[in-house]
Amino acid sequence: MATEEYIDNESDFIKSTDKNPSNILPEKLTLSSHLQFACHPGVSCFTACCHNIKIILTPYDILILRKRLNIPAHEFITEYTEPAYLEKTDMPGVQLKLRGEKNGCPFVTPEGCTVYSDRPSACRYYPVGMADFHEGGTNDASEEKFFFLVKEPHCKGHEEPKHWTIGEWRADQGVDLRDEMNKEWLRLVMRRKSFGLQATLSEAAKRMFFMASTDLDTFRKFIFESSFLDTYEMDADTLAKIKEDDVELMLFSFKYLANTLFGAPGLTIKEDKIKAKVEEIKKRQDEALLAAEREYEELKAERDRMLKERQEREAAARKKQADS
Structure with missing residues (x-):
């Protein structure tokens, strides 16, 4: 199952297509590029892509699905998801919890998706992914977006006679709204990813x-x-x-x-909170300074005591030697 891809640079995208580990076709597509694809109950592989998959849910996915099911967020998270880390980072998220002997999406049936009109973003993107090149997920970075096709061997949708442009397919799938709703959250994930694993979140x-x-x-x-x-x-x-x-x-x-x-x-x-925080920091610094001064005085007193004792012992030894 393809989802929206945020890749750091173009060379990484080209390398990622070597040996085709994700069945990504090594061709950059635009909104006007041609696509031959259709998915419906008459396709022999219908719902095959809904099994043995990892579907990360965005906040908007969770919001829409739990409203569809009319349950609180915490109940949806407990019942339908399991923990997952996002995009090779230490940022925690959730993915759909697969069920049954066939390890399927909890919303799939032989007749299709029971929440189709509210399906997750990842399901809508398939089989067209989007690469968004920008540095660290920042808002002010220059961007280059293009699309790519995921063509898995089991998927017979590519053999259907339906023809689209990429733009028409995305509009039909309601992807533009998902892009807008997911954009800033995805950039948080990519900004974290850009820091690398040497930096960790508390x-x-x-x-x-x-x-x-x-x-x-x-x-x-x-x-x-x-x-x-x-x-x-x-x-x-x-x-x-x-x-x-x-x-x-x-x-x-x-x-x-x-x-x-x-x-x-x-x-x-708020200004008063900043002032209070500054005062708190200053107070801690003052207390730390006073504690350091006390420790210094205690160490100095101990040193003076030990020096005095040594001098007294030396004086006593000299007197004893003189008396003898």
Whole structure:
């Protein structure tokens, strides 16, 4: 199952097609490129691609699916997903939990997908992937996007007589909306990936990323029921939106994560909180300095005591020698 690809540079893409490990055809495609493909119950391999697969879920996927099922986020995560790390990083996410003897998607039946209109992003992209070249996932980096075709041996959809352009296929699959909803979250993942494994996220940062990415109900409580609003400047319009609108809340969570994990602009800490933090740091520094001074004085006193004892012993030894 193909998904949207964010690759660091073009040479990596070309190398990745060597020996064709992912059945990626080594050809860069554009929105106007030709595609011959169709998937429907009449194709002999129908639903084969829904088994033995790894489908990473984006925050928008989770939001749409749990609304489709009318269950809370935490229940969806527990029942339908399992933990996964994202894009060779230490960032925690989730993937669909496969079921049954055939190791299939929990939403697939012999008749097809039971949540087709709300299916995950990865399912919509197939068999067309997108490569997005930019440095570190940053918003201001120059970008080059192109598309590529995944052609797996078992897939007979490529033999169907239906012809499209890549742009027509993506429009039919509703990919453009998913691109927009997923973009900033994917860039968080790629920004983390660009740092390499020598840099690690703290456990607290991982927990925050996981919570904000998978459970908007809890993230909303974090904003409105913790010290968050005492810490950050928030305008009334934004607060009203994220209190009622899950999509707005999700998009805000990406901004919050970019700010707290990578120092990106977008959120402002209240002036009094900054002053309080500065005072707290200064107090800790002053306390550390006083502690160091006390330790120095104690060490100096101990040194003086030991020196005095040695001098007294030497004086006593000289007196004893003189008396003898």
